[in-house]
Amino acid sequence: MGRWQPNARGRLEQAALDLYVERGFAQTTVTEIAGRAGLTERTFFRHFADKREVLFSGSAELQELLVAAVNGAPEGAAPIDAVAAGLDAIGDLMQERRPYARRRQSVITANTELRERELIKLATLSAATAEALHRRGVAEPAASLAAEAGIAVFRIAFGRWVGGPDDKELAQLMRESLAELKAVAAGA
């Protein structure tokens, strides 16, 4: 067997989430997280850029899924429909991880610094979506606006999903929210 226990990164993520839930983000030190994972503070910072980033390792995967779904939309589909396809894809993924998502989100919502980080991750998703639309031939500012609108729909629907009853599916909530956005934009 190896010199080190496997999956140091995953152990750090697990320890961090547990501690953030137990005593709060601000009341947890990086040294404590590393200690629980059997590592040192210095090693934590080799795996994660800072104390917040440890909660956001999944956003890269989410982005790939979203972009792939936008790319995979029918060639003639309207931009907003390509975005909707992306939302469906990430909705299905997150639905499978609902307990984890709730736990994680309770930590993020409770701390302003973490909400800041979450917002910039969403902004990154939006930018990636806009770029994907652009490659589909959608001009600016339509591409960016469609992407921003899609992320807004995600944000609203996700909030309702996390805080709402278990039988509401995220993808369904997103479809409803998108329909609502369309109505609002039309001047309803």
Added chain:
Amino acid sequence: MGRWQPNARGRLEQAALDLYVERGFAQTTVTEIAGRAGLTERTFFRHFADKREVLFSGSAELQELLVAAVNGAPEGAAPIDAVAAGLDAIGDLMQERRPYARRRQSVITANTELRERELIKLATLSAATAEALHRRGVAEPAASLAAEAGIAVFRIAFGRWVGGPDDKELAQLMRESLAELKAVAAGA
């Protein structure tokens, strides 16, 4: 005359922006900012919660203006039109301060931490707008979606205004972007 020079807060803001422009946000220490303003680091942190906040003192004023304009929209106006009225109001205000806005934005765009802070300020604007709509009788999630859509329009238009030629007015860019968003939402 008083024991202290007047407008300590304003001097700190001026010194901070100047230094952030000159050598960058990360390369500037709070001690340097305070020193240039004739104060100490400790006093800086009495006026601003952290090193980033010194660039965002205007957001409260912006929010008041936005909410007031939403409140002042005709009673029968559709949510999206009430939001548009708010965008017009802040557009006019910012138009008067374009040189300052460019300078400030160049600093923010160059630093991730500052972009995070900017995003949460915009999210706060969105939440305040949603609440104003709610008081007008707009139900959820329509209120939040209209607010998010409005802030998305602001975001896109602002980016084009800051980076574009001088003769393009922000309010005009926002009207164009809003029209584009409506087209996109309709499936164009």
Added chain:
DNA sequence: ACGGTTGATGGCAGGAGCTGACATCGTCCC
């Protein structure tokens, strides 16, 4: 006029986040 209160500031100690430089030591490859 005098004394107490208030309010903005300074000084200092200290914790926590984060980084650079160097050491350690299994593993892998030739």
Added chain:
DNA sequence: GGGACGATGTCAGCTCCTGCCATCAACCGT
């Protein structure tokens, strides 16, 4: 068998930020 490699540890140090107490002019009530 030896050297390169890679993940981790150790340590020093800077900066951000906070708590606590001191200072001192302005103001206020008597």
